[in-house]
Amino acid sequence: MSIIFxxxxxxxxxxxxxxxxxxxxxxxxxxLLVGWVPIQFGAYDIMINAxxxxxxxxxxxxxxxxxxxxxxxxxxxxxxxxxxxLRSNPLYEGVSVRAQGFVLLSSGTRSYGAQVVGVExxxxxxxxxxPGQVKEGRYLSSIDAKEIVIGRALARNLKLKVGDEVTxxxxxxxxxxxxxxxxxxxxxxxxxxxxxRFFSEIPLHTFxxxxxxxxxxxTIAIIGKSVDEQTKLISALNNAISDRSDVIVLGWExxxxxxxxxxxxxxxxxxxxxxxxxxxxxxxxxxxxxxxxLERTREFGLMLALGSxxxxxxxxxxxxxxxxxxxxxxxxxxxxxxxxxWAHVEGIHYPGVEELAEQFxxxxxxxxxxxxxxxxxxxxxxxxFVATNLAAWIPILRIRKLEPxxxxxxx
Amino acid sequence: xTMQLNKVVINFFLIFSFxxxxxxxxxxxxxxAIITAAMNQWRGTTSHSTLSMTIHRPDWERTMTMDSWxxxxxxxxxxxxxxxxxxxxxxxxxxxxxxxxxxKVNRVIKIPSSMMNQSWMGSDFSNKDVARSADIIEQYIHSxxxxxxxxxxxxxxxxxxxxxDAPIVWGKEVLRIRDDFVMLEHTFxxxxxxxxxxxxxxxxxxxxxxxxxxxQRMAKLETQNEYTEIKMxxxxxxxxxxxxxxxxSNLRNPxx
Numbered sequence: 240m241s242i243i244f245x246x247x248x249x250x251x252x253x254x255x256x257x258x259x260x261x262x263x264x265x266x267x268x269x270x271l272l273v274g275w276v277p278i279q280f281g282a283y284d285i286m287i288n289a290x291x292x293x294x295x296x297x298x299x300x301x302x303x304x305x306x307x308x309x310x311x312x313x314x315x316x317x318x319x320x321x322x323x324x325l326r327s328n329p330l331y332e333g334v335s336v337r338a339q340g341f342v343l344l345s346s347g348t349r350s351y352g353a354q355v356v357g358v359e360x361x362x363x364x365x366x367x368x369x370p371g372q373v374k375e376g377r378y379l380s381s382i383d384a385k386e387i388v389i390g391r392a393l394a395r396n397l398k399l400k401v402g403d404e405v406t407x408x409x410x411x412x413x414x415x416x417x418x419x420x421x422x423x424x425x426x427x428x429x430x431x432x433x434x435x436r437f438f439s440e441i442p443l444h445t446f447x448x449x450x451x452x453x454x455x456x457x458t459i460a461i462i463g464k465s466v467d468e469q470t471k472l473i474s475a476l477n478n479a480i481s482d483r484s485d486v487i488v489l490g491w492e493x494x495x496x497x498x499x500x501x502x503x504x505x506x507x508x509x510x511x512x513x514x515x516x517x518x519x520x521x522x523x524x525x526x527x528x529x530x531x532x533l534e535r536t537r538e539f540g541l542m543l544a545l546g547s548x549x550x551x552x553x554x555x556x557x558x559x560x561x562x563x564x565x566x567x568x569x570x571x572x573x574x575x576x577x578x579x580x581w582a583h584v585e586g587i588h589y590p591g592v593e594e595l596a597e598q599f600x601x602x603x604x605x606x607x608x609x610x611x612x613x614x615x616x617x618x619x620x621x622x623x624f625v626a627t628n629l630a631a632w633i634p635i636l637r638i639r640k641l642e643p644x645x646x647x648x649x650x
Numbered sequence: 651x652t653m654q655l656n657k658v659v660i661n662f663f664l665i666f667s668f669x670x671x672x673x674x675x676x677x678x679x680x681x682x683a684i685i686t687a688a689m690n691q692w693r694g695t696t697s698h699s700t701l702s703m704t705i706h707r708p709d710w711e712r713t714m715t716m717d718s719w720x721x722x723x724x725x726x727x728x729x730x731x732x733x734x735x736x737x738x739x740x741x742x743x744x745x746x747x748x749x750x751x752x753x754k755v756n757r758v759i760k761i762p763s764s765m766m767n768q769s770w771m772g773s774d775f776s777n778k779d780v781a782r783s784a785d786i787i788e789q790y791i792h793s794x795x796x797x798x799x800x801x802x803x804x805x806x807x808x809x810x811x812x813x814x815d816a817p818i819v820w821g822k823e824v825l826r827i828r829d830d831f832v833m834l835e836h837t838f839x840x841x842x843x844x845x846x847x848x849x850x851x852x853x854x855x856x857x858x859x860x861x862x863x864x865x866q867r868m869a870k871l872e873t874q875n876e877y878t879e880i881k882m883x884x885x886x887x888x889x890x891x892x893x894x895x896x897x898x899s900n901l902r903n904p905x906x
Contacts, residue, residue, distance in 0.1 A: 414712040418752035
């Protein structure tokens with residue numbers, strides 16, 4: 240062990256109170272930083288999962304160009320056989336075929352424009368939470384049943400109850416008039432106002448009949464194991480459709496660009512908070528160091544007089560700063576990660592979220608589980624370490640200006 | 651009251667412009683009268699016509715044949731004859747109200763105002779285009795911006811800007827009308843005064859005793875290979891069309 244290290248260590252504990260205060264400030268901010276980022280990212284996971292599971296899914300297979308122009312003629316041929324082949328891969332938790340059209344729904348004298356989706360009743364539950372959110376009546380029974388389920392607000396606007404008939408009027412794939420009368424068998428509350436106000440679902444084969452679609456459909460929605468495995472999911476899907484040039488795979492970022500933007504904005508505000516926190520820590524450390532150097536001017540003068548070079552003293556100060564920071568970081572990191580781990584296992588319970596999640600049919604939303612990732616953990620501590628050591632430079636530069644004789648005279 | 655009075659005045663003016671002013675001097679004619687006359691030329695007081703509508707897309711095309719009756723500016727009825735699959739589907743317009751009938755479900759459905767911007771029968775015409783074609787007279791301020799001569803006819807270019815309080819999505823519309831009141835071109839501009847879509851007349855001829863546009867094509871400026879073309883097959887004007895033609899019961903059960 241070099242003499243510099245021993246000196247540094249001894250100097251640190253010469254003023255215990257000052258060292259512990261500084262180390263405590265560092266430890267406290269480390270706890271915050273270690274906890275903050277994983278919780279923030281954990282909340283994004285929940286946000287993404289919650290909205291993706293309502294309807295869009297983690298990814299969709301569509302005909303090239305359908306996302307921009309959702310026209311009824313932009314279809315995937317033999318969509319069901321493609322979906323069946325996808326289902327053999329255990330990577331996908333849910334795969335469902337959908338056909339979508341814009342129609343006029345009418346009940347007697349009232350009419351509203353609405354989105355109608357042809358779905359596979361057996362598989363839709365794997366990619367969408369709507370089948371589980373039927374609050375009145377039941378969900379669609381079979382793939383060719385002549386029936387419809389509609390959103391709560393739409394039902395209210397049309398003055399429809401379960402058992403009433405609704406007329407559907409739109410344009411088919413061949414340009415013909417698509418029209419049908421279907422009984423309402425269920426009313427759902429998806430939790431999304433937009434969906435409840437203009438969304439309805441009918442069985443896929445019924446849709447294909449009404450809209451002269453043959454065996455084609457518009458989208459295949461896929462839910463993977465988790466949002467974290469998105470890259471794996473997308474590449475597996477791209478492999479699966481490599482022999483079909485007419486379709487493409489779109490991840491949720493492309494399907495709902497707004498959500499990615501929202502997360503980006505939130506991340507920025509999160510990082511601004513982190514920046515302020517780090518700035519406060521840096522100033523407190525800067526203050527401590529400046530104080531300790533001013534206090535020790537006499538000591539430095541003596542060291543200079545004994546023949547130490549300013550560089551050597553600067554090195555000593557750097558080491559002191561690094562040691563001090565490390566003490567704070569280790570304490571903060573141990574406490575912080577223990578807390579995050581506990582939260583990761585137990586979940587953080589927000590009062591009220593449980594009822595909300597139940598209403599949205601999202602059981603896994605009742606608790607926030609912080610993301611356990613090395614990057615999230617180390618981001619805060621590394622920033623503090625680098626920043627404090629940079630801050631230590633400012634007082635250290637003063638040492639070079641010291642004149643031994645004058646310095647020794649100061650009290 | 652003033653509105654009513656205005657209408658009477660306009661009607662008078664119309665009759666005059668038709669009967670008197672036109673043969674004397676076309677110079678004195680004003681922009682609004684030209685448009686009104688063009689609308690009248692196109693519909694007459696009443697009309698019955700058979701027309702075909704072709705919806706063209708790069709990879710797909712579909713032609714429908716339909717029967718159409720009109721009475722004045724406010725009433726019209728369109729019924730699909732061919733293809734067989736859609737035969738019997740009808741649209742009834744009274745003022746700006748629109749009803750649709752489909753024999754498949756045997757129901758009459760009123761088209762809500764929120765759906766008026768949707769495409770009519772899958773074409774490049776919106777429901778609003780079909781319903782509001784006569785609105786241009788009253789809801790716009792017209793000005794004659796150019797008069798030119800072409801193929802022995804005078805051609806008027808008229809710019810129509812919606813009045814402040816008019817429920818119109820367009821920034822302006824520019825119409826080119828020949829001196830025998832055949833509409834040659836109708837261009838729709840958005841609020842930024844950018845051309846959005848244009849209807850062009852490609853064939854003019856005598857039909858039902860008057861000069862009319864026989865073939866017209868509507869296309870968005872950005873997608874010229876996607877268009878809707880309307881061809882007049884037969885037309886009769888100023889015939890006796892009973893008022894009961896434009897009723898919901900006739901839309902459902904054709905009697906004429």
